[in-house]
Amino acid sequence: MAGHHAQHFTTSEFAKVCGVTKHTLFHYDEIGLLKPEYTNDKGYRYYGVQQTYVLDVIHVLKKAGSSLQEIKSFIQNQNTPLLIELFEQKLKALELEQQRIKRMQKLLSGAIEMTKQATDAKHEGLNIEQCELEYFIAVQLEQGDGDKEFSRKFTEYRSHCDEKMIDYEFPVWTILRQEHFEAGEYYPDYFGNQIKAPISGQTILMKPKGMYAVMNHRGSYESMPETYSIMKEDIEREGLRVCGHVYALDLLSYFAESNPDEYLIKIYVEVCKADNTSKKQNDLI
Numbered sequence: 001m002a003g004h005h006a007q008h009f010t011t012s013e014f015a016k017v018c019g020v021t022k023h024t025l026f027h028y029d030e031i032g033l034l035k036p037e038y039t040n041d042k043g044y045r046y047y048g049v050q051q052t053y054v055l056d057v058i059h060v061l062k063k064a065g066s067s068l069q070e071i072k073s074f075i076q077n078q079n080t081p082l083l084i085e086l087f088e089q090k091l092k093a094l095e096l097e098q099q100r101i102k103r104m105q106k107l108l109s110g111a112i113e114m115t116k117q118a119t120d121a122k123h124e125g126l127n128i129e130q131c132e133l134e135y136f137i138a139v140q141l142e143q144g145d146g147d148k149e150f151s152r153k154f155t156e157y158r159s160h161c162d163e164k165m166i167d168y169e170f171p172v173w174t175i176l177r178q179e180h181f182e183a184g185e186y187y188p189d190y191f192g193n194q195i196k197a198p199i200s201g202q203t204i205l206m207k208p209k210g211m212y213a214v215m216n217h218r219g220s221y222e223s224m225p226e227t228y229s230i231m232k233e234d235i236e237r238e239g240l241r242v243c244g245h246v247y248a249l250d251l252l253s254y255f256a257e258s259n260p261d262e263y264l265i266k267i268y269v270e271v272c273k274a275d276n277t278s279k280k281q282n283d284l285i
Helices: 002-006 011-018 022-030 051-063 068-076 080-119 146-163 178-182 221-237
Strands: 008-010 045-048 127-131 134-140 172-176 190-195 204-207 210-218 240-252 264-273
Touching: 008 011, 011 022, 011 045, 011 051, 022 045, 045 051, 051 068, 068 080, 080 240, 127 264, 134 146, 134 172, 146 190, 178 240, 190 204, 210 221, 210 240, 221 240, 221 264
Parallel strands: none
Antiparallel strands: 008 045, 127 210, 134 190, 134 204, 172 190, 172 240, 210 264, 240 264
């Protein structure tokens, strides 16, 4: 018997050699994943040298994201074609996870940069800026939606973007159509995020290249009408008129500030010279 034991590891020895805990080995034994090669009449477990290879397989598959049940099924039916199939599945899963990580890294980097810039932003009055063409993946809102419907649509939109792995910029934008802005109806017509280029099969809005009246709004969403009214007066005072939609960018929102009065929202109103009668291009593509 001593010679038989000499060819085996005790549970403690096997755990130390393989870099696991005794508790892990007990658990693997209980679920039938890795049973000891020999158990004596006193209940002591002994593991064979070949079982170190089995435990190595378990380690590799766990790191690749396999569940213990998947690993058990593989070991029970172990063969070369099955190994190739399983590894190919895990490789695809790891590649997908890598895409998710890169996407999240980009979102977080953008959020950090934008938030730092927002904390240094000045809150002076109206500025006139030339802006380049920008695209947004967007969701349409209705005037009667209300906050509950907005929340539902926003949650569904985020889930859709995550599922489709849509690569968008961090801050949320809202878009208010020109006719509603001029009529004093300030509930946004769309919300969404900026993207690099149009995406097939998605609702895409574009913010045309051109001249914009720009102002920072400090305060809650509910207090934005006051800033809108000021912008209208200042635009007219500058000898300009509104000739496009209104785009509002959340610089500091509920992500950064718990107090809505501390939100910072950058508002862009497309404008042109008061005597300019050029026709506006379609913003929905």
